[in-house]
Structures are given as C-alpha cells and as structure tokens.
Amino acid sequence: MTTAKLNHPDVTAFTEADVVKLAQRLDEDDYETPFAALEDWHLLRSLAFQRPELAEPYLHLLDLEAYDES
Numbered sequence: 001m002t003t004a005k006l007n008h009p010d011v012t013a014f015t016e017a018d019v020v021k022l023a024q025r026l027d028e029d030d031y032e033t034p035f036a037a038l039e040d041w042h043l044l045r046s047l048a049f050q051r052p053e054l055a056e057p058y059l060h061l062l063d064l065e066a067y068d069e070s
Helices: 016-028 033-050 051-059
Strands: none
Touching: 016 033, 016 051, 033 051
C-alpha cells in the first residue's frame, strides 16, 4: 500500500504580499475548477491558524461561524 504525499505550501514562508494575492483570488472567485478554489480556501484557513497576523484582514473570505460545543 502506498500513500500519496500532498504538496502543502509552507505557510511560515508566506509574506503579506502572498496573502494579498491569495485573498484576491478568493474574492474574485474566478477558478477553472472548484478544487482550485478549495485549495486556496484551505490555504487561507491554514494561514488563519498558523499565521493569524497575516490572515486576519481576510477572515471574512473563510465564512467561518462560531462553534459552540455546549
């Protein structure tokens, strides 16, 4: 059994300019496939967790809702 290795960008190497480009792509929502959009969405989500200072201005693009476990 083999496992496929997914290529995930190193979010620690992202600059503010990189995040601006990512946010623009998500905001324009002009992707060739839904999977390309989903990849960018997951990338911004990763940035929100690992580099919140970069992703904070673009959290509205993630459309996250608060989750209450109680």
